[in-house]
Amino acid sequence: MSHLFPTYSRWEIEPDFAEGSIIIDKDGKRYLDFTSGIGVCNLGHRPEAVHHAIIKQLNRFWHVSNLFIQEEQEVAAKLLADAAEMELVFFANSGAEANEAAIKLARKATGRTKIITFHNSFHGRTFAAMSATGQDKIKTGYGPMLETFIYVPYNNIDALKQEVNSETAAIMIEIVQGEGGIHIGEREFLSEVEQLCKDYGALFIIDEIQTGIGRTGKPFAFQHFQLAPDIVTSAKGLGNGLPIGAVIGRKELESVFGPGSHGSTFGGNPLSISASIATMESIFCGEFLKQVEHKSQYLFDKLSNGLHLIPEILEIRKLGMMIGIETSIDLPTLLKKLREMGLLALPAGNNVVRLLPPLTVVTEEIDEAVNIIQEAVIHFSKTAV
Template identity: 40%
Template sequence: MTSQEWIDRGNAHVAKTYGRFPLVATRGEGSRLWDADGKCYLDFLAGIAVNNLGHCHPKIVAALQQQAAQLIHCSNYFHIPSQIELAELLCENSFGDRVFFCNSGAEANEAAMKLVRKYSAEHFGSDRFEVITALSSFHGRTIGTISATGQDKVKAGFNPLLPGFHYVPFGDAEALRKAITPRICAVMLEPVQGEGGVRVAPPGYLAAVREICDENNLLLVFDEVQVGCGRTGSLFAYQQDGVAPDIMTLAKALAGGPPIGAMVATEKVAESFGPGSHGSTFGGNPLMATTALAAMRTMLEDGVLDNCVAMGDYLRSRLEEFKDRYPFIKEVRGRGLILGMELTIPGADIVTQALERGLLINCTANTVLRFLPPLVVTPEEIDEAMAILDGILQNI
């Protein structure tokens, strides 16, 4: 069946919640994606920072196949060995002591928002439930997480939203301090804002936020749904700032492609989640937990983080070359292999042209081209992508 035939069928019955490109994905390997017509694309979007190990990494495929033949799902009323091992691995390599498993980043952030309210109610009273987040932030698509998100465009048409959220400029510690009232219980931030335009927390900002939270007995939540699991060059983004949160949320790349989410918390805070306080039917099921174990072990043991740092530096240097040559490029920023190139013009047409030429990237915040290649990308693949991009930029 041709791509157009698939597109026509999809347009007839699939919900129109995405502005889809005319690409029908049918096969992937490493940094490559093929469509139904056999065209090959260099994938520098990686499922929006999900396929951090590339498409169909052999260890991910093997874990899925082996576990699917043994046990796919059972209730969380029972103990699940791979879930236990995954929780141990996440805690051993982070600040955390306990992990709640779910299925997505939005669910992980919902769990975090429930936990900060529950903890605050138990320790300070029920009137202390409000949360400060950042302008330009993105935390998910549920009613709760769009309420937390600092972007009006994702909230349009969904009023009334969940009350109790306040928004301050990202990177401005003094604005955060001024926003604190007796009703605030937590601060939730992305160490690097992905959907907000690839904005990295300024040096010292997260440390200042941690200090402000400690001074006011507030919990600190880091949303690492997009930037965790190796994307910035360390296993978790917060580690590069030397600032540990009380709660961290993960999803996207945690299992290298299959859906899983997690909320990691300290023992002191996690105690507020007792039996019956929260749950997820599919969260941490054997199939996803086993696959996530394979993904995390590969990340830690196979030199993936080192490659991310090296290739991130190389890709950034190539993008900086473009900045020096093309006056409509305003800034190159990011960390590891989440990089943004901000333009003085809209970037959507560049994304479309790149797709036509076999390169997958996207545009966020209207003017920021976002580059999210797999962490196993090679210098040759970066050169290939930059040649395609250069061919487009020359004609602007």
């Protein structure tokens, strides 16, 4: 009998060792990990710089609480704020916590309660973050959600215009809907969302929990579209495996989150902060990000060339190292087959294989992964000979 609540449909794999893009299970089987811990290990498993930073901090102190000045928090906050071209940071423990804080900040700053999000969005599983999520399956069984959230179709500006008004506190959006199916925002749509926020005095919140920290080839995905949000949320890749989340905001919001207005016992924990500094110093580098864009295009081209004649592949979508393969093949069956063949991938939506390889993945690993995907898809294709 397990003493764990059965909240996860766990895979048939128990990891024993991991390094870079590779996981070895208890039976000694090798897997290419194109999940990165669901977009967390952007530098791969156990990168040397992050490992050393954690060990160094372990030998100093592990926890003291946010009653104390901690210089490393200031260092991490500056790296994060500078990368987002913003000014202020609040550290939390996760993406859901960061989104909760962003929702609180927007409501308090505007004195309004209405927040507009999008169908198929995902913002977390705490109550406000769950209420913000535009997927009914996330909310089933929990009773009424917060009533102040409105949901509209993604990439549909006309639908959004019908809902936004002078009572709107914020519009909250993902640049790429990761959990929802790797749906990418259209440039014109995203620009109009930003303008609507300005027109109605609403705050523009961008959820970069999965897309941030170099995942798309920029520090943050919104930078591909020349947007200027008021609030950005970050987590996942920020600590490369250690739990940390963050709200990044503009200087104008400083007085809203004053002493006692929000807090977290573990937010900005010294170990997580040390990991985040090492992670950001590695990723927020022009040459590193150029390589991410180069490798992501290589992966996309290889997939496109290898799968384009297979009718069960409906579309391949990507922004940087976020790639979705939409397919008519039964998704759980296909993902299990990939695991059997030594490749770990994720679902997104109902029919999309989601690839989130480490940003440090090498060409040979990309080639291996594409070959596995091609062989697995052909195995299930009705046109296979």
